Amino acid sequence: MVKVTSTPADDLTCGWFHLSKPRQAKPSHFGTTKARWVVVGAGFTGLAAARQLAINFPDDQIVLIEAQEVGFGSSGRNAGFAIDLPHDIGADDYIGEIETAKTSLKLNLTGQTILKSLVERHQIDCQLRPSGKYQAAIEDRGVAVLDAYRRGLDKLGQPYEMIEGKDLPGHIGTSFYRKALFTPGTVLIQPAALVKGLADSLPSNVTLYENTAITEVEYGEKTVLTHRNGRITADKLVLANNAFGMRFGFLQGTMLPIFTYGSLTRELTEAEQARLGGKSFWGVIPADPFGTTLRRTHDNRLFVRNSFSFNPDGRSKQKYLDRFVKRHRESFERRFPMLPGVEFEYTWGGSLALSRNHQGFFGQLAPNVYGALCCNGLGVTRGTVTGTLLADWLAGQRNDLIDFLLSSPGPNKNPPEPFLSVGVNLNLCWGQHRAGKEA
Secondary structure: OEEOOOOOOOOOOOHHHHHOOOOOOOOOOOEEEEEEEEEEOOOHHHHHHHHHHHHHOOOOOEEEEOOOOOOOOHHHOOOOEEOOOOOOOOOOOOOOOHHHHHHHHHHHHHHHHHHHHHHHHHOOOOOOEOOOEEEEEOOHHHHHHHHHHHHHHHHHOOOOEEEEHHHOHHHHOOOOOOEEEEEOOOEEOOHHHHHHHHHOOOOOOEEEEOOOOEEEEEOOOOEEEEEOOEEEEEEEEEEOOHHHHHHHOOOOOOOEEEEEEEEEEOOOOHHHHHHHOOOOOEEEEEOOOOOOEEEEOOOOOEEEEEEEEEOOOOOOOHHHHHHHHHHHHHHHHHHOOOOOOOOEEEEEEEEEEEOOOOOOEEEEEEOOEEEEEOOOOOHHHHHHHHHHHHHHHHOOOOOHHHHHHHOOOOOOOOOOOOHHHHHHHHHHHHHHHHOHHHO
């Protein structure tokens, strides 16, 4: 018997969730249920796995369990970039080994294609737009990163455009940055709206239970999952709950629950939009991984994301929200001095599952227990494609992408506590300090 000692608990102030179309949450599970397949986690990975299992096994009932409400957790809290290109922050040029990068590109493009198809087929209103992304820099160190990334893209044969600072206001309004590298393949979304739409368009042989946090798991020939109001017995269990997979007894001491924080302004007035200028819809990621991400949304709000915290239990902490909203305000004012009266309407945190070697897990965890875990900050595309491919592999299929994922060494082991927390917190503090004006 494994006791699940920590369950998801996110803050109540996620702007993406509250601004997306309201939906009626599915009931919590109650009583006793037996199922051929049970998937834990209804984010991008779990929704994709449950959908594909239902397609591959049309005569089986698939149970999908979500600890909170769909769209309220991590998948609905990210910056909304469905990135196509390899995004290996451990590599000097963001690309790394070229053959691995080509496969990563194929994985990400497959994830994009799956999402685009589902959005079109089910008419999901999530503001999906193939807008590309700007990777922007202000410091010398950031400009050097852009130059290295450009060389990596040349090796990979991918298109890009280098934009000098004097021309950037015509793109993103602000004249804050010295240079940006634009790549056309990124798709921007409203993440909570997308997750909600994916949940409401699941096949008929998927039963979704929301607000059902598992508190105990007993493994054996069958897996028994217990929660406050009942239990679910699975012939086969799929874990798609990222760092919380460690709480289920697997990959312990390998994943890092890192929270990052975002703020979203009120809608800009027409006069403010005119003062800002630039395009009406865009996204900026920083040259420095510890820098600031920006977006201008479909409804003319500005989104700011920066700052990180290490929350080992995977749960939100109010003290970080209170602290980091001040950083968001400083970052906003440096970039948008022409908008002095624009206040934030929402500020929230959301978790990432990271590993020190930037590897995820894909495959079998134990007899009749499987997982697709640790997306390393690429949950929109990578979660979608790994969840889909895991379900295909469980149906006996093989291809080059499945073989690539199965060959991964998986997340490596972290140092023990207290050295882990000390080391991670020092690294986060140093990284955010070193980012300088990029923050």
